[in-house]
Amino acid sequence: MSKIPIMKIEDFLLVSVQTELHDKLAEELQKDIVERLAKTNAKGVLIDVTALDVVDSFLGRLIGDTAGMTRIMGAKTVLVGVQPAVAITLVEFGIELRGIHTALNMERGLQWLRKNV
Amino acid sequence: MPEDQNQATHKLAIYEKIFDNVDEEIMLLSRDLKILWTNKKVLTSYGLDEASVISESCHKVTHHIDHICRPPHDICPVEVALRTGKPTTVHHTHFDHHGNKIYVEVSAYPVHDDDGITEFIHISRNVTERMMAEERLREHQRAILELSTPVVKLWDGIITLPLIGVIDSNRAKQIMENLLEAIVRTQASIAVIDITGVPMVDTEVADRLIRTIKAAGLLGTRCILVGTKPDIAQSIVNLGIDLTGVETFSSLQVGLEAAFKQVGLRVVRA
C-alpha cells in the first residue's frame, strides 16, 4: 500500500484517494494533511474520491474527521467526485458528512473554494 | 382373479401412457440420488437407453458431474427437500448442443413412508419461453418506470424533476437513480423537484424525498423543492429533518425564479 499523495493547486491542497486506506495509513494521511496545511498556509482542502466505487463508514468517518481538523486549522474542505451509486449507498446507509462542502468535480470544487475563502 | 388383474393391467397402461407422453422429464431417485426409474422423455432428452441410466447418479446424467449440484451453478432441489421434508422447486440454467441457454424448472417431491423419506420424484420442465416472457415483462415495467420519472433540463446547470402520482419505494429508487444520472450527464448544480402532482406526502414519502435530496447533495447539487403543501410541511417536521440548504416553495414559478437567481440569471420581459 503506497502513501496517498497530497498536491498543491493554487492556494489549496488536493488529496486524490485512489487506493484503500486502513488504520495506520489513514492516520498518516490525516497527519500529512494537517502538517501540509500548517506549512503551506493553504486555505482549502479538496478530497477527490472520483476513483472510489465503494465508500464505507470507515472512510466516511475519516473524511468527516479530516474536515474537522481542517476547520480547526482555519481552512475549508470540499469533497469532490462522489459516484452516484456511492452517493445513494451513503445516504441509505445513514452516513452523514457534516461540515463538508461537496462538488461534482474538481473544477467546481476549485470554483467554490476561490469564491468562499 | 382375472378382474383385478385386468384392472391392474388397465391402470398400468394408463400410467405408462401418461408418463411416456408428457413433456416433462420424470425420475424416481433413491435418497442418495441414484436413478431408480425414468420416463421416456429422460431417455430421449439425453440420448441414453434405460440400462445406462438406472443406478447412475442423477447429477452424472443431467449435469455430467460427479458431485451433487451446488452454487454458484445449479442448486440440487433434492438436497433441500431432504432437509425440509417439503416439495422444492429451483431453477437451473443448462446449455443445449448449440450453446443456447435453456432455463429448466426442477422440482423434487419427497416420498414419505414409515421409515421417513426413502425416495424422491424428480421432475424437470423446460421453462425457457416462460422465463423470456417474464424478462420481457420486467423490461417493459422498467421502461415504464423510467418514463414516469423524467428529468428535464431547464437551463444550463438547472434540471427539473416533475413528479406525478404515487411515490412507492420502487419508484423512489428509480427517481434517485434517474436524478443522479441526470446530474452527472448535464453537470447540473441545481435540481428543482416539483411535487405538485404527488397526491399524498406522508412521512414515508417525505423520507424518500429527503434521501434523494441528500444524495444529490453529495454530488454538489442543491435542490429546490416546489409544490409543497401543508401535509409535507407536517411530515418533515414530524420526521425531525433539518432542511437547511433546501429551499422550498409552494409555487413552481417562485421556485424557478429562485433557481435562476442562484445561477446568477434573471428573467426579464423582452
Add this chain to the structure above:
Amino acid sequence: MQIEIKTVEDIVASRSLAKEMAKEIGFGIVDQTKIATVISELTRNIIKYAVEGLLQISIIESINRKGLEIICEDRGPGIADIELALKPGYSTSRGLGMGLPGAKKLMDELEVSSEMGKGTRITARKWL
C-alpha cells in the same frame, strides 16, 4: 467462494469479488455498490476486532428468485450486546462503530450470532 480475511488487500479483493458476483447474477450498479459496501464494513470489522476471519459469498436461490448470501465468521472476542450493536446510532468508538445498523439497511436480511470469547458469525442476504 471463500476468502480468508487478514489484511487490507483482502478487504479490497473481497469487495471486487462480491461486486463481480452481484453483477453476474443481475444486480444493478447501485445494489452492487451496496453489497460491496457491506462486505467492506464486515471484513473491516473482522480485521479490527478479531485479527482474522473467513468470508463466504454464495449465490442463493429461493422459488423464482436469486440472491447473494454473505457469511462472515471469526474467532474473535464476540459481541457483548447484539441488540445494542444493531440499534441505529450505537457505537463502540467514535462514529458508527461496527456499521451493523447501516449494513442492515443496505441488505434484505441480516443475522448476527455471537458468543463472548468464542467468535461471531454474521449472515446477510440480498435478493434480486
